[in-house]
Amino acid sequence: MAKIKKTAEQWREQLDEHTYRITREAATERPFTGQYYDFSEEGTYHCVCCGAALFLSNSKYDAGCGWPSFTQPLAEQAVEEHLDTSHFMVRTEVVCQQCDAHLGHVFTDGPGENGLRYCINSASLDFVAKEGADGED
Numbered sequence: 001m002a003k004i005k006k007t008a009e010q011w012r013e014q015l016d017e018h019t020y021r022i023t024r025e026a027a028t029e030r031p032f033t034g035q036y037y038d039f040s041e042e043g044t045y046h047c048v049c050c051g052a053a054l055f056l057s058n059s060k061y062d063a064g065c066g067w068p069s070f071t072q073p074l075a076e077q078a079v080e081e082h083l084d085t086s087h088f089m090v091r092t093e094v095v096c097q098q099c100d101a102h103l104g105h106v107f108t109d110g111p112g113e114n115g116l117r118y119c120i121n122s123a124s125l126d127f128v129a130k131e132g133a134d135g136e137d
């Protein structure tokens with residue numbers, strides 16, 4: 001998959017300030033403030049920057065941490081993981097494979113078989129409801 005590369009200025013034009021700070025500067029939204037932490041509709045979560053499909057609602061669960069949490073990405077190659085040693089912590093950062101948008105972090109206290117918890121900023125995601133759900137058409 002070809003990478004999407006844009007300059008900081010191009011991203012700033014496309015994104016609002018809040019979204020820019022999170023996706024391009026790896027800021028973290030305050031817990032319990034995002035659009036999707038308490039949200040359980042069926043559908044697909046896409047990268048807010050490039051539109052790549054990243055997570056499915058059926059791997060989303062309520063971790064009680066105030067951010068949308070997933071047990072796994074939609075596909076292994078949808079995201080990339082990097083060691084993040086900022087803020088005096090050792091964490092694994094999760095970014096969009098296609099455009100390197102900062103999404104959140106992955107932790108090893110998840111409930112699923114793989115034991116992973118993808119803790120993702122709502123601001124990095126764009127939810128697309130499953131077709132036919134909610135009685136459309």
Ligand SMILES: [Zn+2]
Binds near residue numbers: 098
């Ligand atoms: Zn992306």
